[in-house]
Amino acid sequence: MDLASFQGQLDALRARALQAIADAATPEALGDVDASILGRKGDLRALLGGIGGLPAEDRPRVGALANPIREEIEAALTARRGYLETRALEDRLSAERTDVTLPGRAAWRGSLHPIRETEREIARIFGQFGFVVVESPEVETDELNFQALNIPEDHPARDLWDTIYIREPEGMPPDGPRHLLRTHTSPGQIRAMRASAPPIRILTPGRCFRYEAVDASHAFEFFQVEGLMVDEGTSMAHLRGLLDAFAHELFGAGRPTRFRPGYYPFTEPSVAFDIGCVVCDGSGCAACKRTGWMTILGAGMVHPVVLHNGGIDPERHQGFAFGMGTDRITMLRHATRDIRAFLANDLRFLERF
Numbered sequence: 001m002d003l004a005s006f007q008g009q010l011d012a013l014r015a016r017a018l019q020a021i022a023d024a025a026t027p028e029a030l031g032d033v034d035a036s037i038l039g040r041k042g043d044l045r046a047l048l049g050g051i052g053g054l055p056a057e058d059r060p061r062v063g064a065l066a067n068p069i070r071e072e073i074e075a076a077l078t079a080r081r082g083y084l085e086t087r088a089l090e091d092r093l094s095a096e097r098t099d100v101t102l103p104g105r106a107a108w109r110g111s112l113h114p115i116r117e118t119e120r121e122i123a124r125i126f127g128q129f130g131f132v133v134v135e136s137p138e139v140e141t142d143e144l145n146f147q148a149l150n151i152p153e154d155h156p157a158r159d160l161w162d163t164i165y166i167r168e169p170e171g172m173p174p175d176g177p178r179h180l181l182r183t184h185t186s187p188g189q190i191r192a193m194r195a196s197a198p199p200i201r202i203l204t205p206g207r208c209f210r211y212e213a214v215d216a217s218h219a220f221e222f223f224q225v226e227g228l229m230v231d232e233g234t235s236m237a238h239l240r241g242l243l244d245a246f247a248h249e250l251f252g253a254g255r256p257t258r259f260r261p262g263y264y265p266f267t268e269p270s271v272a273f274d275i276g277c278v279v280c281d282g283s284g285c286a287a288c289k290r291t292g293w294m295t296i297l298g299a300g301m302v303h304p305v306v307l308h309n310g311g312i313d314p315e316r317h318q319g320f321a322f323g324m325g326t327d328r329i330t331m332l333r334h335a336t337r338d339i340r341a342f343l344a345n346d347l348r349f350l351e352r353f
């Protein structure tokens with residue numbers, strides 16, 4: 001081999017290499033080209049390995065001829081690699097493009113439990129008359145659930161309102177307060193009176209418990225909303241007007257209402273508040289036991305003993321109170337037949353509201 005033929009082979013290698021680089025369509029193919037030309041077993045090495053056949057005086061010139069060509073090939077490889085990588089990225093980005101104009105997948109939304117929704121509606125209606133919602137505990141003392149409400153230890157009303165008693169923790173004084181699951185929201189009256197001063201207008205909604213034989217209209221766990229107003233000069237007439245406005249807003253403006261005499265130890269006088277039957281509109285049906293009326297709550301003027309137990313002077317302030325079963329009101333609003341459905345947590349039932 002002489003220098004001219006070395007030069008010729010070098011030029012041929014350069015031309016082949018540049019063409020192969022330009023033809024490489026993927027980074028992998030380009031890697032193969034790189035290895036086959038510049039690699040340890042590549043063409044350039046092979047060519048340089050043959051310089052032993054050159055005359056000794058020509059050998060020093062080999063480097064000067066070959067190096068610029070190696071550099072040119074390396075530069076071509078680098079440029080092509082950059083191009084191929086950029087194009088691969090662009091292809092991926094355009095394949096993965098998100099169409100932001102497509103309609104989204106709707107998130108699953110829960111809804112308020114029908115009892116909670118009724119509770120809020122009741123609070124909204126009485127809220128217009130200045131009543132505010134306060135909380136009262138579900139685990140209550142015997143004193144507030146019964147005694148302070150004028151229901152002493154031996155009162156027969158306790159049979160109606162039997163409940164679960166809490167075992168007091170070890171080490172509590174034997175004559176300390178006894179705890180139970182509240183049977184009504186009425187103890188909230190005492191708490192509200194003790195915590196503030198007249199004028200008082202509060203609602204205490206919440207869960208109550210009773211020893212009940214469970215059937216379609218009785219549950220051992222149920223909900224009530226209690227209302228209490230204490231002020232100077234409050235009267236039965238105010239109570240009647242307020243409850244009428246409430247019933248008309250919840251059950252329709254034309255709905256007839258009435259007071260019937262009732263009895264509760266914590267009110268005097270006491271009434272039952274009825275509305276015209278929502279099923280038959282008063283003509284008499286099975287739902288209203290042929291009376292044309294349905295009782296929706298108990299109410300009355302707060303008993304002086306109860307005012308006194310709440311720290312209020314009955315000579316100066318009077319008040320009225322009312323208590324309603326939130327489940328029962330919900331059943332009337334939605335024509336639900338079985339009270340047990342509310343706590344069974346069957347979504348097929350709950351999603352209908």
Ligand code: DAH
Binds near residue numbers: 186
């Ligand atoms: N606490 C009564 C019950 O559970 C309901 C009730 C009646 C509440 C009359 C009152 C009321 O505040 O004045 O049956």
